[in-house]
Amino acid sequence: MKKFFTLFLAALVAISLTTCEYDDKELWKEVDSLNEQLNNLNSEVATLKVLLDALNKGKVITNVQQDEDGYTLTFNDGKTVSIKHGQNGVDGEDGEDGEDGEDGEDGDSQFVSVKIEGNQVVITMADGTSIVLPLEYTYTEIRVLTFEDKDYKGTSANYWSSMIPSDGQNGGGHSTYSWHDAGNTELRFSHTEGAFSGEAGVSNYFGSDLSIATGNASGYLYDLQAYNVSGGHSGTNFCTHFGYKEVDGTTVDGTSLPLLEFADGEARVIDHMWVTNTTYAVAQLTDMSAFAGIPDYQLSESTTFKIVVYGYADIDDEVSSTTAEFYLLKNKEFVTEWTKWDLTVLGKVAKVQFNLVGSDDLYGQWGLGAPGYFAYDDIAVRF
Numbered sequence: 273m274k275k276f277f278t279l280f281l282a283a284l285v286a287i288s289l290t291t292c293e294y295d296d297k298e299l300w301k302e303v304d305s306l307n308e309q310l311n312n313l314n315s316e317v318a319t320l321k322v323l324l325d326a327l328n329k330g331k332v333i334t335n336v337q338q339d340e341d342g343y344t345l346t347f348n349d350g351k352t353v354s355i356k357h358g359q360n361g362v363d364g365e366d367g368e369d370g371e372d373g374e375d376g377e378d379g380d381s382q383f384v385s386v387k388i389e390g391n392q393v394v395i396t397m398a399d400g401t402s403i404v405l406p407l408e409y410t411y412t413e414i415r416v417l418t419f420e421d422k423d424y425k426g427t428s429a430n431y432w433s434s435m436i437p438s439d440g441q442n443g444g445g446h447s448t449y450s451w452h453d454a455g456n457t458e459l460r461f462s463h464t465e466g467a468f469s470g471e472a473g474v475s476n477y478f479g480s481d482l483s484i485a486t487g488n489a490s491g492y493l494y495d496l497q498a499y500n501v502s503g504g505h506s507g508t509n510f511c512t513h514f515g516y517k518e519v520d521g522t523t524v525d526g527t528s529l530p531l532l533e534f535a536d537g538e539a540r541v542i543d544h545m546w547v548t549n550t551t552y553a554v555a556q557l558t559d560m561s562a563f564a565g566i567p568d569y570q571l572s573e574s575t576t577f578k579i580v581v582y583g584y585a586d587i588d589d590e591v592s593s594t595t596a597e598f599y600l601l602k603n604k605e606f607v608t609e610w611t612k613w614d615l616t617v618l619g620k621v622a623k624v625q626f627n628l629v630g631s632d633d634l635y636g637q638w639g640l641g642a643p644g645y646f647a648y649d650d651i652a653v654r655f
Contacts, residue, residue, distance in 0.1 A: 315356075316382045322353045323395065323403050332408045333393050336386070343386045345393065348408070355383050355395065390583070390594040390619040409541055409620065411654035417457045418650055419474055419509040425455030432509050435474040437496070452535055457653040460535040470515025470530035475647070476508045482555040491561070491643070497551040498647040505546040505610040505649040512550060516628040516644030518635070532651075533623035537587045542615040542624065543652040547579065549600050549607050550645040557601060557634075557642050564641030569633060576631040577601035579646055583618035584625075592625070594618045600646055610649065 325331075326347055335346040342356040384396045388407060395403040416423075424431040435449055451474070452460040461472040475496035484494050496512050504510035515530040534540060557577060560569040578599045582592035598613045600606065618624070628644040635641065 313382075319353055319355060320382070322351075323405070326353075326405060327403060332406045334408060334410045336388060336393060336407070342383075345386075345405075355386055356381060357383075388585075388619060390617050392619075407619065408616075409654065411541070413655050414543055414652050415457045415655055416650050416652045417453045417459055418506055419504065419511055420507040421509075423456070424453075432474050433476075436476055436509070454535070457651060458534045458536050458538070459532050459651060459653070461530065461532055463530075471513070472530055472532070473512045473514070474509060475512050476503060476510070478503055479551050482551065482558060484551065484555065491552050491555055495550060495552045495643065495645055499549040499551045499554050499606075500608040501548060501610060510647055510649035512645060512647050513626050514643075514645050515626070516640055518639045529625040529627055531623050531625045533587060537622060539585055539620040539622040541620055541654040542618060543654050544612050544614050544616070545648050545651040546610045547598060547600075547607070547613050547646055547648045548610050550643070550647055553577070553600070553643045553645045554606050554608075557606070560641055565636035565638040566634070566641045569636075569641065571604060572633070573603055574631060575601060575604070575633055577634065577642055578629055579613075580627045580629050581615065581618065582625045582627070583621035584623045585619075585621060587622040589622070594621070597629075 326333075332348040333345050334348050337344040337346070339354070342354060344352055344354050346352050382398045384398055385394075387394045387396075391407050393405050393407050395405070397403070419432045421428075421430050421432050428434070432451075435451065450460070450462045451472070452458075463471065473496055475498070477494075477497040478499070478501050479494075479497050480500040484491065495514065498504075498510060498512070513530065517529055556564065557575070558571060560566055576599060578597050578601075580595060580597045583594040583596075584591075585593045594617065596613075596615060596617050598611075626646075628640070628642070628646065630640055630642050
């Protein structure tokens with residue numbers, strides 16, 4: 273600001289000292305340029321006041337529209353504010369050894385970027401500070417994938433039930449199918465590799481008898497069984513997830529984990545889903561079989577087992593943009609009933625992938641010793 277007014281004053285002094293014979297067009301151009309910068313600065317100050325007012329009053333952004341020269345943000349009270357792109361400043365010149373270089377020219381905007389990160393909008397200023405405002409897209413209805421035949425919008429009378437194996441509770445060998453909740457949530461699961469790459473197996477099996485799998489390598493025969501419930505969350509059917517990747521860090525980008533995607537390619541907000549453990553997972557986490565390759569395993573307070581979901585903003589994206597997690601086991605307490613998992617933190621996503629991650633004591637000579645399973649139901653999507 274000081275630099276700006278110094279230049280402005282210098283221009284005025286120069287004009288006042290010139291005679292009428294002097295060609296002052298260039299100086300007037302400079303004055304006009306400074307006036308334009310002053311107007312832009314006043315506009316940005318007004319924009320900043322609106323943003324800070326929204327932050328202080330707890331307003332929520334309901335829409336982010338990208339324009340040719342910036343963004344228009346809409347708040348939940350109907351008001352809007354425009355954030356304009358600026359041009360980058362000019363880099364300063366390097367100084368000689370032992371001497372400071374010349375300062376570069378300032379850019380013409382105090383706003384550097386506007387980014388959507390899950391359920392929030394991050395506005396970054398030229399000085400590096402950020403303004404973070406909550407984002408909640410408007411919607412007219414919530415559609416729910418229930419896995420119940422009566423709710424299927426297609427022509428098949430038993431679309432979901434037809435995928436449940438009738439010869440036992442083992443999902444292996446029955447997990448090569450795909451499904452699509454057409455005409456409703458538009459969520460789709462497509463099986464692309466062998467059963468061991470993952471599955472989204474429809475089921476109606478449930479139970480709480482851990483002896484079927486505790487310390488038993490054949491516990492996988494009950495991998496479609498939801499633990500300690502009496503069926504699906506809102507009906508009879510639900511779905512079981514199998515699939516995990518052992519990764520360093522927090523990303524599984526580029527892996528072949530099972531994914532749910534919107535068949536029409538549209539990005540939407542998944543409001544929530546209901547999740548619980550499977551009998552197979554609880555049994556093995558309670559008393560690990562020798563097959564797991566962790567001979568000294570004992571369930572302890574520090575043992576954890578969680579779902580990590582990765583959200584992708586575009587159907588073709590290979591790098592996830594947002595994540596969320598849900599603990600199936602923590603402090604020796606298992607999730608033993610259908611529990612609501614809020615997924616709005618992901619923001620708008622075109623597809624999601626699920627991974628199972630355990631604490632260090634769950635990894636042995638063959639990797640994750642715990643079965644990479646969980647059960648889910650009633651996926652709610654905003655439209």
